[in-house]
Amino acid sequence: MTAEMFxxxxxxxxxxxxxxPSCKVFxxxxxxxxxxxxxxxxxxxxxxxxxxCINNVAHVGHSHPMVVKAGAEQMELLxxxxxxxxxxxxxxxxxxxxxLPEKLSVCYFVNSGSEANDLALRLAxxxxxxxxxxxxxxxxxxHVSSLIxxxxxxFHQLANAEQSKSVHVALxxxxxxxxxxxxxxxxxxxxxxxxxxxIQKAHEKGHKVAAFIAESLQSCGGxxxxxxxxxxxxxxxxxxxxxxxxxxxxxxxxxxxGTHFWAFQLQEDFVPDIVTMGKPIxxxxxxxxxxxxREVAEAFKNSGMEYFNTFGGNPVSCAIGLAVLDxxxxxxxxxxxxxxxGYLMRLLEQQKEKHPLVGDIRGRGLFVGAELxxxxxxxxxxxxxxxxxxxxxxxxxxxxxxxGPHRNVLKFKPPMCFSEEDADMVVEKIDQILTGTxxxxxxxxxxxxxxxxxxxxxxxxxxxxxENGTPSPQSLWHSQI
Amino acid sequence: MTAEMFxxxxxxxxxxxxxxPSCKVFxxxxxxxxxxxxxxxxxxxxxxxxxxCINNVAHVGHSHPMVVKAGAEQMELLxxxxxxxxxxxxxxxxxxxxxLPEKLSVCYFVNSGSEANDLALRLAxxxxxxxxxxxxxxxxxxHVSSLIxxxxxxFHQLANAEQSKSVHVALxxxxxxxxxxxxxxxxxxxxxxxxxxxIQKAHEKGHKVAAFIAESLQSCGGxxxxxxxxxxxxxxxxxxxxxxxxxxxxxxxxxxxGTHFWAFQLQEDFVPDIVTMGKPIxxxxxxxxxxxxREVAEAFKNSGMEYFNTFGGNPVSCAIGLAVLDxxxxxxxxxxxxxxxGYLMRLLEQQKEKHPLVGDIRGRGLFVGAELxxxxxxxxxxxxxxxxxxxxxxxxxxxxxxxGPHRNVLKFKPPMCFSEEDADMVVEKIDQILTGTxxxxxxxxxxxxxxxxxxxxxxxxxxxxxENGTPSPQSLWHSQI
Numbered sequence: 027m028t029a030e031m032f033x034x035x036x037x038x039x040x041x042x043x044x045x046x047p048s049c050k051v052f053x054x055x056x057x058x059x060x061x062x063x064x065x066x067x068x069x070x071x072x073x074x075x076x077x078x079c080i081n082n083v084a085h086v087g088h089s090h091p092m093v094v095k096a097g098a099e100q101m102e103l104l105x106x107x108x109x110x111x112x113x114x115x116x117x118x119x120x121x122x123x124x125x126l127p128e129k130l131s132v133c134y135f136v137n138s139g140s141e142a143n144d145l146a147l148r149l150a151x152x153x154x155x156x157x158x159x160x161x162x163x164x165x166x167x168x169h170v171s172s173l174i175x176x177x178x179x180x181f182h183q184l185a186n187a188e189q190s191k192s193v194h195v196a197l198x199x200x201x202x203x204x205x206x207x208x209x210x211x212x213x214x215x216x217x218x219x220x221x222x223x224x225i226q227k228a229h230e231k232g233h234k235v236a237a238f239i240a241e242s243l244q245s246c247g248g249x250x251x252x253x254x255x256x257x258x259x260x261x262x263x264x265x266x267x268x269x270x271x272x273x274x275x276x277x278x279x280x281x282x283x284g285t286h287f288w289a290f291q292l293q294e295d296f297v298p299d300i301v302t303m304g305k306p307i308x309x310x311x312x313x314x315x316x317x318x319x320r321e322v323a324e325a326f327k328n329s330g331m332e333y334f335n336t337f338g339g340n341p342v343s344c345a346i347g348l349a350v351l352d353x354x355x356x357x358x359x360x361x362x363x364x365x366x367x368g369y370l371m372r373l374l375e376q377q378k379e380k381h382p383l384v385g386d387i388r389g390r391g392l393f394v395g396a397e398l399x400x401x402x403x404x405x406x407x408x409x410x411x412x413x414x415x416x417x418x419x420x421x422x423x424x425x426x427x428x429x430g431p432h433r434n435v436l437k438f439k440p441p442m443c444f445s446e447e448d449a450d451m452v453v454e455k456i457d458q459i460l461t462g463t464x465x466x467x468x469x470x471x472x473x474x475x476x477x478x479x480x481x482x483x484x485x486x487x488x489x490x491x492x493e494n495g496t497p498s499p500q501s502l503w504h505s506q507i
Numbered sequence: 508m509t510a511e512m513f514x515x516x517x518x519x520x521x522x523x524x525x526x527x528p529s530c531k532v533f534x535x536x537x538x539x540x541x542x543x544x545x546x547x548x549x550x551x552x553x554x555x556x557x558x559x560c561i562n563n564v565a566h567v568g569h570s571h572p573m574v575v576k577a578g579a580e581q582m583e584l585l586x587x588x589x590x591x592x593x594x595x596x597x598x599x600x601x602x603x604x605x606x607l608p609e610k611l612s613v614c615y616f617v618n619s620g621s622e623a624n625d626l627a628l629r630l631a632x633x634x635x636x637x638x639x640x641x642x643x644x645x646x647x648x649x650h651v652s653s654l655i656x657x658x659x660x661x662f663h664q665l666a667n668a669e670q671s672k673s674v675h676v677a678l679x680x681x682x683x684x685x686x687x688x689x690x691x692x693x694x695x696x697x698x699x700x701x702x703x704x705x706i707q708k709a710h711e712k713g714h715k716v717a718a719f720i721a722e723s724l725q726s727c728g729g730x731x732x733x734x735x736x737x738x739x740x741x742x743x744x745x746x747x748x749x750x751x752x753x754x755x756x757x758x759x760x761x762x763x764x765g766t767h768f769w770a771f772q773l774q775e776d777f778v779p780d781i782v783t784m785g786k787p788i789x790x791x792x793x794x795x796x797x798x799x800x801r802e803v804a805e806a807f808k809n810s811g812m813e814y815f816n817t818f819g820g821n822p823v824s825c826a827i828g829l830a831v832l833d834x835x836x837x838x839x840x841x842x843x844x845x846x847x848x849g850y851l852m853r854l855l856e857q858q859k860e861k862h863p864l865v866g867d868i869r870g871r872g873l874f875v876g877a878e879l880x881x882x883x884x885x886x887x888x889x890x891x892x893x894x895x896x897x898x899x900x901x902x903x904x905x906x907x908x909x910x911g912p913h914r915n916v917l918k919f920k921p922p923m924c925f926s927e928e929d930a931d932m933v934v935e936k937i938d939q940i941l942t943g944t945x946x947x948x949x950x951x952x953x954x955x956x957x958x959x960x961x962x963x964x965x966x967x968x969x970x971x972x973x974e975n976g977t978p979s980p981q982s983l984w985h986s987q988i
Contacts, residue, residue, distance in 0.1 A: 031594035040597035044604055045589075046615040046804050048814035052590045059592035062584045068591075081587065083817060089583055098579035102570055103543045105791035106562065108526075109533045110549075111540035113512035116521035123525055134527040137618040137793040138818060144651040151652075169816060170625040171632075172652045183812045305817055310586035312618040312793040312818035323527050331664045333529035335650060336564060336786055337619060337793035 030071045034059050052427075053420055063088030066441045066448060068425070079426045079452055082393075082439035085280055085306030086353040093309045096349035097342055105342045108135065109334070114344035121351055122315065125287045127297045132323040134316040135339030139276035139304025140168030142314040145333075146300045147172055147237065149318055150270045153325040156234035160224055160264070163198040164247035164431045167239060167274055176239060179246050179431070192233065194224040198244060199252040202386040202397060203405055217252070218259030225267045235269040237300075242289030245277040248430025249395025249437055251388050257293040270322065276304035276314075277393075281354050282442065284364030284391025292390060309350050313343040359442035363391035369446050370394055370438060373453040381460040383408055394438040397430070407432030418459045424452050511552045515540050533908075534901055544569030547922045547929060549906070560907045560933055563874075563920040566761055566787030567834040574790045577830035578823055586823045589616065590815070595825035602832055603796065606768045608778045613804040615797040616820030620757035620785025621649030623795040626814075627781045628653055628718065630799055631751045634806040637715035641705055641745070644679040645728035645912045648720060648755055657720060660727050660912070673714065675705040679725060680733040683867040683878060684886055698733070699740035706748045716750040718781075723770030726758040729911025730876025730918055732869050738774040751803065757785035757795075758874075762835050763923065765845030765872025773871060790831050794824040840923035844872035850927050851875055851919060854934040862941040864889055875919040878911070888913030899940045905933050 032040065037059060041051075051057040058076070060068045065087040068076045078084070086093065100114070108115055119133040136142050151157065159176050161167070166179035174180050175190045189195075197205050199217040206213040225235050238260055244250035261271045278289040280303070285291075290298055299322060304314040326333070337343070354360060371389055374396050378384040385399035385408075398408035398415075412428035415436065419426050429437045436456075440448070513521065518540060522532075532538040539557070541549045546568040549557045559565070567574065581595070589596055600614040617623050632638065640657050642648070647660035655661050656671045670676075678686050680698040687694040706716050719741055725731035742752045759770040761784075766772075771779055780803060785795040807814070818824070835841060852870055855877050859865040866880035866889075879889035879896075893909035896917065900907050910918045917937075921929070 031598060034592065037592050037594055037597055040601055041592065044597060044600035044612060044614055045820075046613055046814060047808040048804070048810075048812065049589060049615065049820075050813050050815070051592060057592050059594075060585060060587060061593075063587060068585075068587070084587065088587070089585060091583075094579070094582045097582055098575070101575045101578055102572075104541060104549075104570060106541060106544060106549070106565065106569070108530060111515065111518050111522065111532060111538050112542075113518055113540075116518055116525060117512060119525035120521055131525060132527055133525055134530065138622065138816070140816075141619065141621065141651060148652055148655075169814065170622060170651050170653065171629055174629075174812075180812060184810055310818070310821060310823070312821075312824070323529070327528040329529075329665055331529065331655075331661060332531050333527060333650065334531070335619070335621075337791070339526075339530075340791060340793075342791070343793070 030059075030061065034071065052425075053417065058420070066444050074423060076423045076425050077448055077451060079424060079438050079440045079444070079448075081425075081441055082277055082282065083305045083310050084441045085282075085309050086350055086357070086359060087441045087443040088310075090309060090349075090353055092353050093346055093349045096345045097311060100342045100345035103341070105340050107334075107336055108339040112341045112344070114341040114348065115339045118344040118347050121348060122317065125351075126301065126317060129297060129319050130301055130317045132318050132320055134318075134333065134335075135343065136314045136316065136335050137312050137337050138168070138314050139274075139302065140170045140173055141335070141338075142276065142302035142304055142316045143167045143239070143272075143274060144170050144172050145316045146239070146272045146302050147176075149300055149316070149322050149326050150237035150272065152329045153270060153322045154234070154236045154268055156236035156268060158192045158194060158228050158233045158235045160194045160196055160221055160235060160238040160269075162240050162244065162247065163195050164250075165198075165239075165241065165244065166246040167241075182431075194228060196221045196224055196238075198247055198250055199256050200244075200248065200250045201253060202388065203248075214253040214255035214259055217256055218263060221260050222263040225263055225269075229267070235264065235267045237270045237272050238264040239272040239274060241274040241277060242292070243278045243283070243390065243393055245393075245437070245439070246429050248397070248432075248435045249388060249393065251390060252293070254293065257290065257296045257298075261296065261298070270299040272300045272302065273298035274302050276302055277439070279303050280306045280350070281360030282306070282363055282391050282393050282439070284360060284367050287360065289390070289393075307350065308343060308346045311343060311346045312337070313347060314338075354442070357443070360391075362444075363442050366444050366446055366449060367391040367394060370449040370453070373449055377453060377457060377460065380457070383411060383460060389438070392438065392440060392442060392444060395430075396436040396438075398434045398436065407434040409434045412436060415456060415459050418462075419452070419455055422455050424455055426452065511540070511542065515552065533906075534898065539901070547925050555904060557904045557906050558929055558932060560905060560919050560921045560925070560929075562906075562922055563758060563763065564786045564791050565922045566763075566790050567831055567838070567840060568922045568924040571790060571830075571834055573834050574827055574830045577826045578792060581823045581826035584822070586821050588815075588817055589820040593822045593825070595822040595829065596820045599825040599828050602829060603798065606832075607782065607798060610778060610800050611782060611798045613799055613801055615799075615814065615816075616824065617795045617797065617816050618793050618818050619649075619795050620755075620783065621651045621654055622816070622819075623757065623783035623785055623797045624648045624720070624753075624755060625651050625653050626797045627720070627753045627783050627799075628657075630781060630797070630803050630807050631718035631753065633810045634751060634803045635715070635717045635749055637717035637749060639673045639675060639709050639714045639716045641675045641677055641702055641716060641719045641750075643721050643725065643728065644676050645731075646679075646720075646722065646725065647727040648722075663912075675709060677702045677705055677719075679728055679731055680737050681725075681729065681731045682734060683869065684729075695734040695736035695740055698737055699744060702741050703744040706744055706750075710748070716745065716748045718751045718753050719745040720753040720755060722755040722758060723773070724759045724764070724871065724874060726874075726918070726920070727910050729878065729913075729916045730869060730874065732871060733774070735774065738771065738777045738779075742777065742779070751780040753781045753783065754779035755783050757783055758920070760784050761787045761831070762841030763787070763844055763872050763874050763920070765841060765848050768841065770871070770874075788831065789824060789827045792824060792827045793818070794828060835923070838924070841872075843925075844923050847925050847927055847930060848872035848875060851930040851934070854930055858934060858938060858941065861938070864892060864941060870919070873919065873921060873923060873925055876911075877917040877919075879915045879917065888915035890915045893917060896937060896940050899943070900933070900936055903936050905936055907933065
């Protein structure tokens with residue numbers, strides 16, 4: 027256990043005084059103080075251990091000794107900018123390139139996913155000479171101003187949001203809640219046609235499309251898995267309009283999806299024009315990368331503007347990045363993501379069978395979402411219930427989050443060393459909570475209804491039974507709301 | 508000496524293959540490979556030592572053991588995001604705040620100067636509800652798209668640059684080469700009036716000004732020291748228009764100016780509304796900060812949009828930031844900057860007396876510029892000569908750079924442990940080169956003139972003598988060009 031510098035109350039006071047109030051903590055009414063972490067576990071100031079199901083940044087496990095060693099040794103030796111030659115930079119670029127399709131061969135090293143996505147836009151603007159960007163609904167691509175513009179997840183939060191005229195929001199290719207669902211004969215084409223419609227409308231206004239940008243799997247947007255063939259069809263439309271396809275792998279890259287190293291590779295034989303990487307790339311060290319084709323890189327160069335990033339590609343960041351790649355390989359973390367992710371999905375599917383609140387289980391590898399609904403037909407988002415689960419899990423020392431446009435999707439993206447035992451533990455707790463939650467809502471419903479009933483002198487409705495025989499407050503809810 | 512992974516040629520080949528061609532190396536025809544560094548010295552793959560006069564990022568000296576230790580120890584313990592409470596974050600914010608005027612009390616931690624300046628713009632836009640930004644000519648504020656827009660240093664490089672209608676470029680308050688010079692009775696007012704004119708013109712077009720942004724001392728813009736009172740007068744105009752004053756301390760903060768910790772403090776009693784920090788803050792570790800007032804921070808929060816930065820304010824970055832502050836204090840590096848910077852200025856002033864090419868010496872602490880001109884009246888920039896000096900110094904294992912709009916200002920911004928002996932060494936070499944350069948230009952001039960003369964059948968002009976008795980090719984140049 028590590029000594030604290032301040033008692034928790036003092037930490038909270040200083041934070042209120044000196045840290046921007048827009049910067050939120052988890053569990054704001056009783057935030058957690060974490061003082062150390064190892065693997066998939068975090069420890070608070072009292073030595074209490076939390077299971078981390080959400081930290082996709084600590085990709086190879088918190089404070090992995092190989093990563094720490096690589097960083098510390100290089101810091102001791104040299105940390106300078108990339109205007110000097112250094113072998114770490116070129117070796118790292120070569121190693122990253124080896125994980126990608128051959129035509130994605132030119133790297134730009136930057137410091138964050140936001141810097142990466144902003145640079146991706148600059149590359150696309152310069153290469154195409156066009157201005158407009160097509161983004162997906164509920165997308166989040168970063169916090170710098172150019173990316174707030176293309177992040178409906180963010181700009182929908184603003185009361186007086188004014189959407190840029192050069193940004194077009196396409197339907198999220200969500201097969202559960204979106205416009206075209208599992209029962210649609212060809213959702214990939216239908217969603218891609220929506221992108222094409224936006225392109226045509228932009229053309230009608232005299233606009234031209236520089237890029238389509240999408241996370242290879244939407245994360246904040248609600249753990250959305252696009253249908254097979256969607257990216258290829260979108261790319262056809264976008265290329266025809268002279269634009270580029272930017273695949274944002276900031277949250278989902280580096281083997282997380284299990285079957286492939288990059289999530290865009292889930293779409294067979296698909297190759298984007300630009301790939302952006304971030305979060306897991308340095309296991310928490312601030313670094314990031316943009317990879318593109320020789321053609322795009324040369325066009326950017328021909329603009330005449332040098333690109334210099336003070337910290338990007340420094341020898342320490344590259345040493346850390348190399349160590350992360352080594353650990354992924356050495357510990358077969360991609361394989362682990364495939365195995366444990368599959369196991370977790372099966373456990374969650376059982377929860378779906380058991381609890382009507384669990385509407386959908388979807389995911390690839392250790393990128394998994396469980397969408398909670400009060401009604402499996404109307405898909406009424408179970409937002410409060412999702413929050414309730416998150417808070418109750420926290421009390422039981424498990425860290426999980428809920429996201430998506432309705433904040434009703436339980437989001438699993440743990441460090442890649444997550445084990446089957448960890449999956450057992452979290453799902454068991456969820457099971458217990460869901461049982462409790464059902465009871466709670468059941469009772470609340472009845473007490474609510476009883477009050478109204480009494481007021482109006484009405485009779486209670488007959489209880490609806492679900493497949494597993496227990497009265498379902500959800501089905502009662504949707505028969506009323 | 509550290510073993511190389513690749514021979515230098517292989518490093519260069521891999522770099523050409525895998526690193527964006529817009530990312531330039533120093534001394535492109537024969538770049539340097541640096542494998543380790545300590546204090547103000549860098550070492551190449553053959554163990555050759557270079558004196559570093561330019562690296563303001565390695566602020567407390569390359570690979571400072573206290574900084575390395577702080578980073579390594581924290582990496583081993585925990586590196587996670589600021590949604591968990593951590594004492595490093597609040598302690599660091601408190602320590603930074605203590606260096607600033609009281610009203611600058613709220614911090615946002617980010618990863619780079621670019622992220623910091625972009626966030627500063629977002630704060631100003633949100634607080635004021637206005638859109639327009641006034642920036643200085645030749646300014647550089649970062650590489651993300653919003654900052655390219657306000658960086659004439661960058662957008663002037665573009666062939667087809669289209670200046671944003673909401674960006675207004677004010678005169679650089681340059682007393683040597685600008686519109687109002689040393690001989691002007693009140694250059695501070697004159698330059699501030701130019702800003703006010705831009706505000707009035709913006710108002711006439713129905714625009715409103717969100718912010719004025721300037722480096723406290725212009726760096727890439729040519730080591731420009733604004734006249735006393737300029738910032739106060741600008742702030743009056745900008746505040747009257749409802750805008751904010753953003754002081755960019757990314758290059759010049761953390762005691763570099765010697766007399767003060769922040770360069771904006773050179774302007775007596777002046778307090779900006781937002782300060783951005785970067786480069787030296789983490790001695791090379793990717794980190795950065797924006798500090799503002801409670802009022803601005805609350806307005807930003809009231810927009811309803813959370814601000815989250817994945818890596819910003821992580822415990823490792825904060826541990827490193829704290830160590831940098833400790834070293835500055837413990838080793839009295841601000842005092843060293845004052846002493847050695849003053850000494851360096853005096854040595855350079857002697858060069859100015861000796862060599863007509865040296866037109867102006869200006870600076871504060873260890874932020875010093877020597878502007879080279881071919882003509883002290885017309886101020887014809889001695890761009891090629893500046894490049895020549897830089898290259899010749901490199902051959903003698905001294906790293907210096909030339910910057911400013913004409914790339915004719917020798918720019919000193921060394922690690923803060925730079926010594927008087929280092930200053931002696933670099934100025935001695937410059938003296939030797941200037942003498943050589945003079946000779947070279949003298950001979951080239953004569954041979955050039957002789958060729959023309961021969962071709963045209965003309966006579967040579969009579970040699971002009973300078974104060975120290977040697978014929979001056981510069982004075983000859985300006986009598987011809």
